[in-house]
Amino acid sequence: MPVDYAEYSKLMFDLMALAMQTDQTRIMTLMMAREGSNRPYREIGISDGHHGLTHHQNKADWIEKIRQINEYHVRQFAYFVQKLDSIQDGDATLLDRSMIVYGSSISDGNRHTHHDLPIVVAGGGNRQIRTGGRHLIYPKETQLTNLYLTLLETMNVPAQSLGDSTGPLKHVVDL
Numbered sequence: 001m002p003v004d005y006a007e008y009s010k011l012m013f014d015l016m017a018l019a020m021q022t023d024q025t026r027i028m029t030l031m032m033a034r035e036g037s038n039r040p041y042r043e044i045g046i047s048d049g050h051h052g053l054t055h056h057q058n059k060a061d062w063i064e065k066i067r068q069i070n071e072y073h074v075r076q077f078a079y080f081v082q083k084l085d086s087i088q089d090g091d092a093t094l095l096d097r098s099m100i101v102y103g104s105s106i107s108d109g110n111r112h113t114h115h116d117l118p119i120v121v122a123g124g125g126n127r128q129i130r131t132g133g134r135h136l137i138y139p140k141e142t143q144l145t146n147l148y149l150t151l152l153e154t155m156n157v158p159a160q161s162l163g164d165s166t167g168p169l170k171h172v173v174d175l
Contacts (some may be wrong), residue, residue: 054109
Protein backbone atom coordinates (compact mmCIF):
# COMPACT_ATOMS: atom_id res chain seq x y z
CA MET A 1 0.00 0.00 0.00
CA PRO A 2 1.43 3.41 -0.96
CA VAL A 3 2.44 5.70 1.90
CA ASP A 4 1.69 8.83 -0.13
CA TYR A 5 -1.96 9.78 0.37
CA ALA A 6 -2.54 10.88 -3.23
CA GLU A 7 -1.08 7.63 -4.58
CA TYR A 8 -3.22 5.62 -2.16
CA SER A 9 -6.36 7.55 -3.10
CA LYS A 10 -5.65 7.15 -6.81
CA LEU A 11 -5.13 3.41 -6.37
CA MET A 12 -8.42 3.04 -4.47
CA PHE A 13 -10.32 5.12 -7.02
CA ASP A 14 -8.76 3.20 -9.93
CA LEU A 15 -9.85 -0.07 -8.31
CA MET A 16 -13.35 1.29 -7.77
CA ALA A 17 -13.61 2.46 -11.39
CA LEU A 18 -12.35 -0.92 -12.62
CA ALA A 19 -14.89 -2.74 -10.44
CA MET A 20 -17.66 -0.60 -11.92
CA GLN A 21 -16.36 -0.94 -15.47
CA THR A 22 -16.22 -4.73 -15.20
CA ASP A 23 -19.60 -4.85 -13.44
CA GLN A 24 -18.15 -6.54 -10.35
CA THR A 25 -20.20 -4.36 -8.02
CA ARG A 26 -22.75 -1.57 -8.05
CA ILE A 27 -22.19 -0.27 -4.52
CA MET A 28 -18.95 0.91 -2.95
CA THR A 29 -17.82 2.90 0.05
CA LEU A 30 -14.49 4.60 0.60
CA MET A 31 -13.63 6.49 3.75
CA MET A 32 -11.01 8.99 2.64
CA ALA A 33 -10.07 10.09 6.13
CA ARG A 34 -10.95 8.40 9.38
CA GLU A 35 -12.61 10.71 11.86
CA GLY A 36 -10.31 11.14 14.80
CA SER A 37 -7.21 10.47 12.71
CA ASN A 38 -4.32 12.72 13.58
CA ARG A 39 -2.56 12.04 10.30
CA PRO A 40 -0.32 14.87 9.15
CA TYR A 41 -0.38 15.93 5.50
CA ARG A 42 3.29 16.66 4.98
CA GLU A 43 2.89 16.26 1.22
CA ILE A 44 1.00 19.58 1.22
CA GLY A 45 3.15 21.15 3.93
CA ILE A 46 0.99 20.41 6.97
CA SER A 47 2.80 18.55 9.75
CA ASP A 48 0.08 19.09 12.39
CA GLY A 49 -2.37 16.27 13.03
CA HIS A 50 -5.64 16.49 11.09
CA HIS A 51 -8.01 15.81 13.98
CA GLY A 52 -6.27 18.23 16.30
CA LEU A 53 -6.55 20.96 13.69
CA THR A 54 -10.30 20.44 13.39
CA HIS A 55 -10.57 21.69 16.98
CA HIS A 56 -9.24 24.98 15.67
CA GLN A 57 -10.43 27.24 18.51
CA ASN A 58 -11.13 29.85 15.80
CA LYS A 59 -7.41 30.26 15.14
CA ALA A 60 -7.09 31.54 11.58
CA ASP A 61 -3.92 29.57 10.80
CA TRP A 62 -5.50 26.29 11.96
CA ILE A 63 -8.66 26.98 9.94
CA GLU A 64 -6.47 27.66 6.90
CA LYS A 65 -4.70 24.32 7.38
CA ILE A 66 -8.04 22.50 7.59
CA ARG A 67 -9.15 24.31 4.43
CA GLN A 68 -6.00 23.09 2.67
CA ILE A 69 -6.56 19.51 3.83
CA ASN A 70 -10.20 19.64 2.70
CA GLU A 71 -9.13 21.01 -0.67
CA TYR A 72 -6.54 18.24 -0.96
CA HIS A 73 -9.21 15.61 -0.30
CA VAL A 74 -11.55 17.19 -2.85
CA ARG A 75 -8.77 17.13 -5.47
CA GLN A 76 -8.44 13.37 -4.89
CA PHE A 77 -12.21 12.97 -5.27
CA ALA A 78 -12.14 15.06 -8.47
CA TYR A 79 -9.69 12.54 -9.91
CA PHE A 80 -12.30 9.79 -9.38
CA VAL A 81 -15.11 11.83 -10.96
CA GLN A 82 -12.94 12.65 -13.97
CA LYS A 83 -11.89 9.01 -14.27
CA LEU A 84 -15.51 7.83 -14.35
CA ASP A 85 -16.37 10.54 -16.86
CA SER A 86 -13.60 9.27 -19.17
CA ILE A 87 -14.88 5.67 -19.29
CA GLN A 88 -17.55 4.96 -21.88
CA ASP A 89 -20.39 2.63 -20.94
CA GLY A 90 -22.56 2.18 -24.01
CA ASP A 91 -24.06 5.54 -24.97
CA ALA A 92 -23.00 7.18 -21.70
CA THR A 93 -20.07 7.31 -19.30
CA LEU A 94 -19.69 5.54 -15.98
CA LEU A 95 -20.21 8.93 -14.35
CA ASP A 96 -23.52 9.35 -16.19
CA ARG A 97 -24.60 5.98 -14.83
CA SER A 98 -23.43 6.58 -11.23
CA MET A 99 -24.71 8.21 -8.07
CA ILE A 100 -21.83 9.31 -5.88
CA VAL A 101 -22.16 10.96 -2.50
CA TYR A 102 -19.08 12.74 -1.17
CA GLY A 103 -19.04 14.61 2.08
CA SER A 104 -18.56 14.70 5.78
CA SER A 105 -20.60 13.71 8.80
CA ILE A 106 -19.53 16.86 10.62
CA SER A 107 -19.58 20.47 9.46
CA ASP A 108 -17.46 22.09 12.16
CA GLY A 109 -15.08 19.89 14.12
CA ASN A 110 -14.45 22.67 16.60
CA ARG A 111 -18.09 22.63 17.71
CA HIS A 112 -18.92 19.06 16.64
CA THR A 113 -21.90 20.29 14.63
CA HIS A 114 -23.80 17.78 12.54
CA HIS A 115 -25.95 20.14 10.47
CA ASP A 116 -25.27 22.06 7.27
CA LEU A 117 -23.05 19.20 6.16
CA PRO A 118 -20.83 19.71 3.13
CA ILE A 119 -22.24 17.11 0.72
CA VAL A 120 -21.64 16.69 -3.00
CA VAL A 121 -23.76 14.48 -5.25
CA ALA A 122 -21.97 13.63 -8.48
CA GLY A 123 -23.00 11.50 -11.41
CA GLY A 124 -26.19 11.28 -13.36
CA GLY A 125 -27.86 8.27 -11.77
CA ASN A 126 -28.34 6.74 -15.20
CA ARG A 127 -29.46 10.18 -16.38
CA GLN A 128 -32.09 10.51 -13.67
CA ILE A 129 -30.29 13.00 -11.44
CA ARG A 130 -29.49 16.54 -12.37
CA THR A 131 -26.08 17.31 -10.92
CA GLY A 132 -23.45 19.81 -11.81
CA GLY A 133 -23.59 23.54 -11.47
CA ARG A 134 -26.17 23.58 -8.70
CA HIS A 135 -25.91 24.41 -5.03
CA LEU A 136 -29.00 23.29 -3.16
CA ILE A 137 -29.66 24.52 0.35
CA TYR A 138 -32.26 22.74 2.43
CA PRO A 139 -33.83 23.98 5.66
CA LYS A 140 -31.89 23.48 8.88
CA GLU A 141 -32.50 20.12 10.53
CA THR A 142 -33.00 18.39 7.15
CA GLN A 143 -31.76 14.86 7.67
CA LEU A 144 -28.95 13.55 5.45
CA THR A 145 -30.88 10.29 5.30
CA ASN A 146 -33.51 12.19 3.27
CA LEU A 147 -30.91 12.38 0.49
CA TYR A 148 -30.23 8.66 0.75
CA LEU A 149 -33.97 7.95 0.67
CA THR A 150 -34.24 10.10 -2.48
CA LEU A 151 -31.39 8.21 -4.14
CA LEU A 152 -32.99 4.86 -3.26
CA GLU A 153 -36.25 6.06 -4.77
CA THR A 154 -34.35 7.06 -7.92
CA MET A 155 -33.02 3.48 -8.18
CA ASN A 156 -36.57 2.12 -7.83
CA VAL A 157 -35.80 0.70 -4.39
CA PRO A 158 -39.01 1.19 -2.42
CA ALA A 159 -38.49 2.50 1.10
CA GLN A 160 -40.89 4.40 3.32
CA SER A 161 -38.07 5.67 5.48
CA LEU A 162 -34.39 5.20 6.13
CA GLY A 163 -32.96 5.76 9.59
CA ASP A 164 -34.15 9.15 10.80
CA SER A 165 -35.36 10.32 7.38
CA THR A 166 -38.47 12.46 7.16
CA GLY A 167 -39.06 12.07 3.42
CA PRO A 168 -37.38 12.42 0.03
CA LEU A 169 -35.76 15.69 -0.98
CA LYS A 170 -37.12 17.88 -3.72
CA HIS A 171 -34.99 19.15 -6.60
CA VAL A 172 -32.36 16.38 -6.55
CA VAL A 173 -33.86 14.30 -9.33
CA ASP A 174 -36.00 16.80 -11.21
CA LEU A 175 -34.56 17.35 -14.66
